Amino acid sequence: MKVSIFSTCLVDLMTPDVGIAMVEVLERLGCEIDFPASQVCCGQPTYNSGYLKDSKLAMQNMMLAFEHSDYVVGPSGSCIAMFHEYPKIFKGDPQWELKAVALKEKSYEFTQFIVKVLGVTDVGASLEGTATYHRSCHMTRLLGEKETPYQLLEQVKGLQLEPLKNSDNCCGFGGTFSVKMPEISEQMVDEKCGCIKDTGADILISADMGCLLNIGGRLSRKGEPVRIMHIAEVLNQHQSVVSRGGSRT
């Protein structure tokens, strides 16, 4: 199966380990990987800030970048959810509407792709430790994908998963929200950190780097000894592979 990787700008720039883990897991599951190099960003930061016209440029670039892909898989429910908004944004645009629909139909978040397209829940990963999972808002609500991360994590040998209180509450990232309304965002991430601490977990897992950079950055600032890992890194913890460890904040 041919899979085009959508790395997302955060992973590309800040946490390449996550992208590498994703590629290695997908390859182990038999996928043939390619990386259309003209991809940049889904356009969400400017779109969510109200700069519709400007964000369309980024979106158009992405539609072209993945035009010839069979499947597009990314390590972020939020960025994939943005792809899923394209048909609405380009509705009635003769040049782009069909391309937008096509991109939506072949785009999957990483865990969603593994469970729903590849039909796999046990990727053979093992990781000793106690973890809690932060469900990102865009993945659960906008993309509507609630279960696949849990289905995969439940199969990771040695991993104990602790429920997170108020798991539905946003961590305060919200893209540009975190820099435009920093006082509110800070209180939100602070509360999230408190809930994470209460689980007693030593690993925080999520499927979105935005949330992880936000929560991880706050945990680190507060000196909390919780390690953050993207779910791709967890699923890539494999006996035959040298452990890369979690990404750092």
Added chain:
Amino acid sequence: MSLQTDKRDFSERTLDGLGDSFMRNAVGSAQDSLKTRRLSAATTLGDWEQWRNVGQLIRQHTLQNLDYYLEQLADNVEKQGGHVYFAATKEEASSYIRDVVVRKQATKVVKSKSMVTEEIELNRVLIEAGCELIETDLGEYILQMDDWDPPSHIVAPALHKDRRQIQRVFSEKLGYTGDETPENLAGFARTVLRQKFLEAEVGITGCNFAIANLGAINLVTNEGNGDLTAAIPKTHIAVMGMERIVPTLEEMEVLDNLLCRSAVGQKLTSYITVMGPSAAGETDGPEEFHLVVVDNGRSDILGSEFNEALQCIRCGACLNVCPIYRHIGGHAYGSIYPGPIGAVITPLLGGYDDYKELPFASSLCGACTDVCPVKIPLHEQLIMHRQNIVQQRRTGAGDRLQMKAASRLLSSPALFGRSLRFAHSASRLMSKRGRIVRGPALIHGWIHARDLKQPVKQQDSFRAWMEKRKGGAEQ
């Protein structure tokens, strides 16, 4: 009180909210308990999603045919001897009501909680006309006694106050000598207000839904004050936002179920009443019934991109799940309509001049959209507001420059590639031990509270890794 409850800057109001630890505790625990109660009440209905779909269908159908249903409503109210007044503006609405009260030579007026009467500044108008006006909803009464402190929640207006504050207000203003238990405070209010109901000449209520084919209004309450307000005084004036209407009792029943469960997690509230002008032979209820239908900016929303905001049934569920409301509280919105729905409708009713920050007070987490019983796409409407605000060039010049630059960078592979090369070295100047400690204003807020590691070197980026691999494979 008008739509606007606080003229200070949004940032000032926010800091006030963030600094009020009692309020934040109260809101947090209220949210947590209401969320659980809502969920359990929703699940007993069968397929909640199906109920939401029907709720949405009913609201959209009614809005699409609003002129027809309002006319039918007016005809049916008048057939029973009631009066209907259509008010295009808030001034028209409140003057009409003042005129009715003055003509009845009434000086004692009781009110039952109504958001729209806040919007039309009815309390001020009636007090200026010399009336003794009493809010009878317990929460609203507490706020009135505390010199008209603004409400902070659609359903629980005094959520921001604790029992000791309430005890102090009652003792200073009403001579209350009891303790601070909610039971005794409520019991005291019952005694005081019972007398007010019995003396009142005019009762004023809001309206959850008007029923077009019956010519009646529907009130949904728990305290019983709405019913007493409409049963005892000889004149009842009901005030409704023009969109709050259903074709028949069957649609009302669906919406009331959605409302009660979404608002307070009850199957039905204690009192759901369908009422109109008193019928022949009935000895209580209003001898004179007025229904005031208020536009006040709503028709401008109708048929616009924000049309769906008019589907709102004022259940407050979006407040109860909103992580922003959770931390800043209702007063920070500076409007009688707080929370996500407030951030959508306040700028529509009050304009961007005063409210252009509200649509940005959201992380777009979508919790509000998810919970809305009539499926208003709240977070999408916030984005539409942001687009309007950007288009009208109401965002700061700095913001515009940053966003324009960002959009160029994020849409051009060449520029992005080049910036990858620069990002690491540029951030080195701002970093200590791999963590960014200084930077452009844009990231001040971020690094104030969080560590941020430096971007990786270009040769360590993910795309560089992919290219190296590809190169390796091809060789």
Added chain:
Amino acid sequence: MTVSSNKEAFLNTIASKLGRERKTHVQRPVIQDLIPDSYGQLTNDDLVEILKEQCFFIHTQVIESNPEILQRTLDDLIEANGGGIVMTSGDSRFEGYGLAFPEAFVWEEAAGREANIKRAESANTAIIFADCALAESGTVVVESRPDQGRSLHFLPAHYIAVIERQRLVLRSTQAAAAFNRRIQAGEPVGSSINFISGPSNSADIEMKLVVGVHGPLRATYVLI
């Protein structure tokens, strides 16, 4: 006095915002059946159980009685409520079941507004017969009539509703549909239709539930 003076302009504005002419005919959308199928098979006994369970949550006492001992049940309840003045509706079922309460007021058209309200306010206990009752939400449904005012349900401190078992239906869906059939057939309905589910209550102070605010402090349903 001006009635509906602004009506035409107001409604024309709406039509124009909706981008069309005024509507003179509208077809209501069909509301699909939202009640789970499993509810279709419920017996009257099942409904009684559902009602009792729900009443536990809404702070309402349910007493199972029967026509033979109804007078006794009600007398006991009145006494348990601390005695005092009783006010009943003028419902013919009081006579039908042979009920009599010495020194009780009856809501009656002839007494007029002031006297009826004053009596209700002085009463410690109100007793009425439910027109129908909704099991799922623990609700009694009553209409205003010349012999049953609106404030009778709200002014006395204690509220007793007698529910004849055969008048139990599952939920508000059935009651609303029944009312709407009457309305569409042009039959009169009371100017106030009350769906009453237990005593008055409020959580306006610190979200703490207080039972008994403006309306009754206590509610009891007597099933016969």
